[in-house]
Amino acid sequence: MKLNKILPYLLLLLTTVSFAQQHSEQNHSNYIAPTDPLVQQKLSKWQDVKFGLLMHWGTYSQWGIVESWSLCPEDEGWCERRGPHSHDWFEYKKAYEEIGKTFNPVKFNPERWALAAKNAGMKYVVFTTKHHDGFAMFDSKYTDYKITNTPFKSNPKANVTKEVLSAFRNQGFMTGTYFSKPDWNTPSYWWKYFPPKDRNVSYDPKKYPDQWNKFKEFTYNQIEELMSDYGSVDILWLDGGWIRPKSTIDPNISWQKSIPYDQDIDMAKIAKMARSHQPGLLVVDRTVTGEFENYVTPEQSIPDHYMSIPWESCLTMGDSWSYIPKENFKSTEKLVHTLIDIVAKGGNLLLNIAPGPDGEWHEEAYQRLDEIGKWMNVNGVGIYETKPAAPYRQGKWAYTKKGNTTYAFYLAEKGETIPASLKPEGLTIPASAKITIAGNKKVLRLKNGMIEVPAKTIAEVGKQPAYLFVIN
Structure with missing residues (x-):
């Protein structure tokens, strides 16, 4: 089934912009600086490197559609379904989750990515180990919905996350793991007894504490796998800010006030465990202001003023977070200006490039990185450690x-x-x-x-x- 020709390019552009606007809304006045000296040191180092790479990659790349969001039963542009199963959410979800049966990125070559990123002047990487759809790009023993349960499993590089982190670590990068707190595949989050109505858990955790505890344990276990089995990790980058304690919801922020339940997964326990394996680990619980958001992450936007707290703009090199067959990449001039603008205001740039279903980037992405690198070779003195x-x-x-x-x-x-x-x-x-x-x-x-x-x-x-x- 080829959905990549069915999803309109304009829709993808509009959904990227709309979703970014919603999730960039945040009150930064309550930022809490870390007190752990090792975390402080790591944060200072991270603030010096300035320029990083983010990659959104999963089975959704095979259809050339927005990452995960077409599974979400909300009446929003970024959730709109396309193709022969779009009329029936249950059929669509089944078809989506069967993409893995044919997902086989035989051109996967993380060493090429790492070298291109290094030559561009990037110094840290954040890789999407699992997005909201729940598909693990690592060999998790807590789910069968994973990269090592696809036709790619016979490849010696099948444990994709391990290979990516190793390749970038070998080039001297700080390494980060993007991990989605919501998981729309595991039955302890979208419990089949109550079909989901939106992105949130499909039941009230207070009424069904056993289900919620199963989900908390599942989340804890998968994060512990990433923190203990994949070498040194510098950043745990957690997405899905609607999973949060009720007490942290800001009623003045539109998307937060619509969260129906307390969805506390015990971040204190997770952070303690993660740092027991990775001392000094930066924890980035996105949009959940407090001690577990070591730096803030405006999405697809740049603050219009200098900010004294640690921050990072996560932006796309093209228009989409995930792979689309024909991407509209920003010019080298635009990307260089963006980096300068962000650094001058006190932030870092985390630039997203999306691998395709074959495991390769668009060639134009390599060209952009090469051109940025030539500029950085001369002018990086005014960027790094400033x-x-x-x-x-x-x-x-x-x-x-x-x-x-x-x-x-x-x-x-x-x-x-x-x-x-x-x-x-x-x-x-x-x-x-x-x-x-x-x-x-x-x-x-x-x-x-x-x-x-x-x-x-x-x-x-x-x-x-x-x-x-x-x-x-």
Whole structure:
């Protein structure tokens, strides 16, 4: 069954935007900084690396549809079903869950991904070990709905999560495991006695505590597998913020006030266990403000101001989180500007690339990473291990600092070369300052607050997505 030609591209674009808007809503004023010295050290290291890779990959890639959400019986755009089984939710769910019988990503080569990401200047990875549909991209002993129970099981790299984390770890990356707290496959969450009405648990956990305890134990056990059997892990990135204690629901946030039940899975117990296996582990319980959200994660959006708390924008390189046959990738200029904008405001960029059903990325994704890498090789000095510098972002300028050095990025329009004379907006440069352009030794003259760039230097630097002025 080929659904990849049936799902309209425009629908996918709109659902990505709508869902992102809903899940970016959050009050960050109650952020709680970690007190564990090992977690503090890990968090500081993570804030220095700035640029990471996220990958959404599962059996849904074979149909070329939005990840998991077509299973959700809500009347929302991102949940809309397509294809021959769309008229009947039960038939559709059965067909969806049978994709695994033919899922066989024979081109899976995580070493190529890791090298491409490293060359682009990325320094951490977060891999989707399980999305909301419950399909495990690791060899979990607590479910048969997993990658090692597909035609790919005979492949020596069948335990995909282990292979991905190992390949990236070998390239010096910090490693992270995305894990969905909701699981729409396990009967202890969507209990068949009560068919689901929406994304939430299909029964009231207070009325049926035995079922809920089964689900809590299942979740705990799968996370412990990931924390104990897959080498060193730096980040446990938990999605599905509607699974949360009732006391943490913010009634001022539209999507949270619709959560019908207390869905407390005992994060304190999970975090303690996880850190017993992975000391200093960063725990990111997304949107659940408190001690288990070590950094916040605005989705498909960038704050319009500097934020002092640790944060990361998770964004897609194209329009979709999951694989679609024809993707609309953002330009290199747009991606470089996005990275600079985020870093200047105090955040990290986690950029999503979606593998396809054969286990490979679009070639265009590799091209983008290669182009970003060429820019980072020259200008990464103003990105890594820096701190934001006031006025952060102003006009076409963005600022970071490291020690006594200020880095001023000029975000060029497409095809724009450096102007012969320009003034960094909102920044006062001392007359005694030494100013150069990254990758060029020529010391530039400062006249009446304006940086003057000789024609020869303009020609030597050439056209770039953004130009970095190093001010000492």
